[in-house]
Amino acid sequence: MTKPNVTPLLHRNDPQRAPLAGNVKVTREDWLNVALDVLISDGVDQVKVLNIAERMSVSRSSFYWYFKSRQDLLDALLAHWEETNTAILIRHTEAPTKTISEAVLYFFRCFIDPGLFNTRLDFAVRDWARRSGKVRRILDRSDAARTAAIEEMFARHGYDREEAHIRARILYYMQIGYNIADLNETLEERTALAAPYVIGFTGQRATEEEIREHTEYSRQLRSKTHTGSKT
Structure with a gap:
């Protein structure tokens, strides 16, 4: 199984880079990237054209080459979230696998x-959805699509529909809640619990080869993170 090809957005307000200055032409992706940064760090209320322009040290006039309005930008942010987070998660449930x-x-x-x-x-x-009925509906639709995909994953491996549905909800909402809890736990510690987690979620025991492959994937992630921190 290969890792999905996801093109990362370029963060033009990266503090490790020199700020934009002078007569610099910014792209639609620049506006979207910085808007994403603001949404994540400060919340949707701060996703404003002037705020984003100031972060990039550019005039806000170029914004209107790419977006009709602030609402157009907000819609683009939601579309990006669905095209990345939701789509990636669903693709991972559809991967060809021999066992659950x-x-x-x-x-x-x-x-x-x-x-x-x-x-x-x-x-x-999710925080945005607490303030907007429209976003709440989009989030509910996305959560439903994600859990339906996980349910189908269990069903493909022989679970009856009712059990597949419940196991899908347990697996998905546990993973979301796990991250919200922000546990003081290293990736290595989390990976070490993979085998008993699999038993809890599936009632089945992973093979040594499956655990070894997962552990190696985690090791490569840690190595990449460690290398990146030095650059």
């Missing part, structure tokens, strides 16, 4: 690899 334990371990990757599922963005959208 392999399927669940592959699904776990979404929640341990920040390059796949943006947990902080998911939190930001």
Whole structure:
């Protein structure tokens, strides 16, 4: 199974980079990237054209080359969230796997690899949904699509529909709540619990090879993170 090809957005307000200055042409992706940063760090109320322009040190006039209005930008943020977080999670439930334990371990990757599922963005959208009925409906639709995909994953591996439905809800909402809890736990510690978690979620025991593959994936993530922190 290969890792989905996800093109990361470029964060033009990255504090590690020199700020934009002078007559710099910013793109639609620049506006969207910084808006995402603001949404995640400060909440939807601060996603304002002037705020974003100031972060990029550019005139806000270029905003209207790419977006009709602030609402247009907010709609784009929600679309981006659905096209990344929701779509990536669903794709991970659809991967060809021989056993349900392999399927669940592959699904776990979404929640341990920040390059796949943006947990902080998911939190930001959930907070936004508390203030907007429209966003609440979109979030409910997304949660339903995610749990339906997980249910189908269990059903493909022989679980009857009622059990597949309940196990899907347990697996999904536990993973969301796990991240919200923000436990003081290293990736290595979380990975070490993968085998008993699989038993709890599926009633099946993962093979040594499946656990070894999952552990190696986690090790590569830790190595990549450690290397990135030095650059």
